[in-house]
Amino acid sequence: MSSKNDPNWGLVSTFPKISGLTVGKGAEAFLREAYEDWYHQKHAKPTEAMVAWFNLHEPGSCPHCGGEAIIRFGKTANGTDRYRCLACGRTFTPTTGTIFDSFKIPPSEWMEFLLHLFEFHSVKTAARDNRNADSTGKYWLLKVFKVLRGTQDPIVLRQAAVIDEFSIRDRGGDAWRKADGSLPRGMSSNRILAATGIDPWTNRAFAVEAGRGKLSAGRCLRAYAPHLGRGAWVVHDLERSHGALFSELGLYGESYDSELCKALRDKENPLWAINNLHSYLRDFLESHPSLERALFQDWLNLFIFIWNDPADRREKVALFMELAMRCRTVMRYRDVMGRKTADAIG
Secondary structure, three states, X not given: OOHHHOHHHHHHHOOOOEOOEOOOHHHHHHHHHHHHHHHHHHOOOOOHHHHHHHHOOOOOOOOOOOOOOEEEEEEOOOOOEEEEEOOOOOEEOOOOXXXXXXXXXXXXXXXXXXXXXXXXXXXXXXXHHOOOXXXXXXXXXXXXXXXXXXOOOOOOEOOEEEEEEEEEEOOHHHOOOOOOOOOOOOOOOOEEEEEEEEOOOOOOXXXXXXXXXXXXXXXXXXXXXXXXXXXXXXXXOOOOOHHHHHXXXXXXXXXXXXXXXXXXXXXXXXXXXXXXXXXXXXXXXXOOOOOOHHHHHHHHHHHHHHHOOOOOHHHHHHHHHHHHHHOOOOOOHHHHOOHHHHHHHO
């Protein structure tokens, strides 16, 4: 699209007089050129390398009807492979049905956004640094959440683990209060739990939502059991609900008083690995102060994706982009970006 057809160009093409000054034709030509360069960078056509990457992902089924009888059906104008479903007759490309479906900003723009997000930037600063609108950053974050759902399912600490619970409080307006208006102390229903675990040798971790308030034996089993190997060595605190977990999975290990452990140096503290994980998790969540509690598991998924290998941020971006091409989901802006959702993301 040329800049003359872009409605935003009116912001710089007709300048009002300010304090008796006007913008000369030389300045306007410079600004027009700079704007055109910026606009075309943000709306660049897919490069040959990008198209080649798209074409590596040959779909196994039709994104419209799920039919597996598909054939190649030429190419699009930019060289992306086109396919046709023999069942429903509709055509599609490798990006159809992914978060890149009908993209206007090229997927390469995601790389910078993800690099900032993986460095604990807020969504607002990640979008701003990438020269996108705040609403674009919030919309892309919801897409990130969608891609990462289920990515913790394969995580099982089979040999050793340190486990503990992490909690966050409901935001003030949503929190339950006593008759006198004060907030209840302790592990009330105002606190949302995450069951967390980490292998102290490999540093691989998991974090899954475990409901509200005091942890019950049943919730403990549902949260931890899928992520701990049977017979594993597990270090934990004196939480009583952990007993059901040990009985069910045949775990063995040691328990410690977390309050007494606080006085120990890091190298001497048997709970240090999980405490360190919680410290980073707290910093991560505090960088997103307006996070919607209903999306708590999504935030945990993002944190664990950042925490676990690969450690190199560029490799992590590449891994995410591959996951995105394999995640068949379409998310339209108008369907998910209501005012309440946008405000909740922060």
